[in-house]
Amino acid sequence: MGCEESKVGSSCVEPLPAVTYWDPSSYYDAGEVARERPPFALLILNQKITNKFFTALWKNTTVRVCADGGANRLFDFLSSKERPKFLPNTIIGDLDSLRPDVRAYYESRGVEVSQDADQNSTDFGKCMRYIATHDPPDSFVTPNTVEASLTAEGVRVEHPKLTVVALGAVGGRVDQSFHSIHMLFTAQQGPGLGRQIYLFSDQNVTFLLAPGRNTVKTPRSLLGPCCGIIPVGGPSTISTEGFEWNLTNTETKFGGMVSTSNHTIDDVVKIETTEPIVFTIEFLGCL
Incomplete structure (x- = not known):
């Protein structure tokens, strides 16, 4: 991707990564x-x-x-x-x-x-x-x-x-x-x-967040508040929104900082991660 030139100089804007959506409570x-x-x-x-x-x-x-x-x-x-x-x-x-x-x-x-x-x-x-x-x-x-028509079967x-x-x-x-x-x-x-x-x-539902931006529906009438973001596969740098204790470009790893016993405070939370990372959240009413 190239840079755009202007009278005030050039600027490069990297495209934002795609968002992966998760909605665990919708299945029940x-x-x-x-x-x-x-x-x-x-x-x-x-x-x-x-x-x-x-x-x-x-x-x-x-x-x-x-x-x-x-x-x-x-x-x-x-x-x-x-x-x-x-x-x-x-x-x-x-x-x-x-x-x-x-x-x-x-x-x-x-x-x-x-x-x-x-x-x-x-x-x-x-x-x-x-x-x-x-x-x-x-x-x-x-x-x-024209490009697509070069293949007989289509796109x-x-x-x-x-x-x-x-x-x-x-x-x-x-x-x-x-x-x-x-x-x-x-x-x-x-x-x-x-x-x-x-x-x-x-008591819980657990899944693996993809690298990049993740949006997770966490309706407080069904899920939470206790949750964890666990770097099982190795160190990852994460940023979060919608939690009681949010993180910004924070490295999480075993032997270092791990976000366990966190709390969701919104019905939708956002987690951006550089590597796949495990997210787990309790069903409402579990001890």
């Missing part, structure tokens, strides 16, 4: 804002289901995936009368955790049970590969310029990948919780548009 909210919610997949992992938004999450999505241990958790969470109303699309994993009675129940009701014996990937990763098959395909726009338009809401991804074993954080990073890597993943526990 049934209000007006939920109508604009993008499609998402619900992923159930091997932790006891205690999240109070389970029923709303299930109702709001059409892609429902259980890891093999997650299928046990879903089965045990529901009563015998409720189970037929909550049938996942598929159960995926190496199937070492899936109980025989649970497998028999779901298979008898037409639920696909798929074994993936790859020992170099976790059940979380196996489920993510399945979810990727439901991503909206790229589309093509009819050429309307390729890449659509955002399916958002994932994961239950049971944090809590329990610490190594598995760290692996879930690792999955947040891998979802933003590779070619094309990254995938948004929200990790829901019984």
